[in-house]
Amino acid sequence: MVEGPIVLGIVGAGQLARMMCQAASALAVPTVVLAARTDDAAVSAASETLLGEPADEQALRELTARCDVVTFDHEQVDLELLDALERDAITLRPGVETLRVAVDKAEMRTRLSAAGLPVPRYELLGVAGAAGRSPDELVAAITSFAAREAWPVVVKAARGGYDGRGVWLVRDPAAARTVCEDAARVTRPLIVETYVDIDIELAAVVARGPDGSSVTWPPVETTQLEGVCREVRYPGRLDPRLSADAAAVAQEIATVVGAVGVLAVELFSSGGSVLVNEIAARPHNSAHWTIEGSATSQFENHVRAVLGLPLGDTCPAAPHVTSVNIFGAPTASGPSPRDRLATALRVPGAHVHLYGKAARPGRKLGHVTVCGHDASNVRGRAWAAARALGTPVPDSIRGDLP
């Protein structure tokens, strides 16, 4: 391990931790990751690895003993345990108050709504399950909400969902019953929201320091398919007003939740206004483009922010940037992205990032970024490299490519 005055601990060792470690390495900041498995993506990039589960007290205590500051790769945390660590004067960044909002959609909606921030209309349904509300009660609440709003509605698990999991589009009471009965079996807190007629999906990402200083990257258009982010474009179809609105909302959220580090806000544009969909109090897929596409990457600014260092410039490096996610092929046979690297690197200007994860169908394995002057050409090259790495172009995107 490198000796140094500040050691950064990371709970979790996925690709976000991996790219944090890469950014920390340039600044000679030693990193220790708490990894569930030795083949987690960040293990080879961290200075040191500690094996353990993110909610295991002993493992967390060992991590904090080795580090000056602890940050997070994901939201699979135990807030009570983290709260106890904070009371022991351990520096968690973001802190528990921020994580509380980020890991629980009910808490998030309540806090943002109370702060006057634009969110879809929603209602907390409480916890489904034996100790909570019965499927009958929940279906009645959803039906009553839909009667005031309209069908369809969106039912969400307040905790534990990601990449489209834990979100259900519910068209009628019968569909509501199926979701609530499933939820009751696993004792899940639920919320119901209006179904938003989305014009554009976008994301705004902020980095905020412990002193309240902050920087915001220019917002990006995101393309989600079945709840999974496939493509991120700067500036995509965002006009300056929409971008400014999204950036302002993200900045305000960062302040409201007291974020330290990167905070990503996913939004909908609907009828010319922005509505907050989700927030994440960590580096986020919607800002991987900043590694090459911005003067300072989200990973470097996350590291700088959580260590209390000044934040770097977020201006874009080119007029157009596209990042495309790389997934394991639908069938396990055939070459992995790693074996296809040569073909992808032949695409001019393709910046390939692979996360060192074993290829499995549908698993996020990397991303590709292309910067340039012509939007269509940039997007075309990014998808050409993604395709070379085994990620087929979705039909809904193919028609838009040059």
Add this chain to the structure above:
Amino acid sequence: MVEGPIVLGIVGAGQLARMMCQAASALAVPTVVLAARTDDAAVSAASETLLGEPADEQALRELTARCDVVTFDHEQVDLELLDALERDAITLRPGVETLRVAVDKAEMRTRLSAAGLPVPRYELLGVAGAAGRSPDELVAAITSFAAREAWPVVVKAARGGYDGRGVWLVRDPAAARTVCEDAARVTRPLIVETYVDIDIELAAVVARGPDGSSVTWPPVETTQLEGVCREVRYPGRLDPRLSADAAAVAQEIATVVGAVGVLAVELFSSGGSVLVNEIAARPHNSAHWTIEGSATSQFENHVRAVLGLPLGDTCPAAPHVTSVNIFGAPTASGPSPRDRLATALRVPGAHVHLYGKAARPGRKLGHVTVCGHDASNVRGRAWAAARALGTPVPDSIRGDLP
């Protein structure tokens, strides 16, 4: 360790290996470094570390057993041993034929001169020492060379010199005697060269694949003080013709020596012509600016080249780029660069790279790069960040800064 089809081994674990490992990590290429010490710069950035000396056969054999391709961080290699490995079908990139030219200035001058490439006029002096030529013979040879050319002359150790070590400016026979007597004590091969009246020092860097494909970064002006590179500027005072000449010479050298990976050529411009000063068959200080200043960094293209992957675009990312080296302060007291990081990161657009090395007076600890549109502003910011990190601005440069 990450599993994967290609593992890259690196002999040596200094900052060049460290930055190779960082570049390899983005491509999910696992790296194994052969490090002399556990606190070598690359240890925390490599997937795996093997402890051992670069010229130790057992250590090298162990490294090659774990890797598919082996490359080099430095020139402290044993060519006979490497030759034996190559005969055992181990893939060394660059190979022994290239290394032979890169590690021995006598071999380099002979080969380049034979290929018609522009080098200062020189004469091989043979080996000084008990088994070789006596100081009297050497002084006579130097004096005779100076009689044909002019005093002063430059005497160089053919092997083992770097950062100005092993190079002596010799003004008269008495000074020649001092150098030759010192050299005789350590049995050193020497060469003598004309003293070139240098207008500008510059460097041209090429990456070349095993198939002979190659790319060249735009040449840069370098500022050397006492033989140590202090600053690299793209394009500095280089005019397009000088740049084109330098790039053409570097490309030809890469072909002549059969380089695989990065090859750096340091040149003098004198009276409007370029002359080759030194070559290095590895990533080089004169191209650290490419990390942020070019579409593809020298480290990524070195990794791509030695693995036989297609090479990336080398176009500059901005009209002006300056990199400044960070050194340990002349006195060991006071804060290290790591403790001064916050001040440096406050400089707009300063990209700080620290190598994780313990601070010692005069030791190269990192570099800073700034990209932008105005040459003077870019240079000023780069030096401001370097100064913040404890590297004073040399008098000869201070006057040129804004």
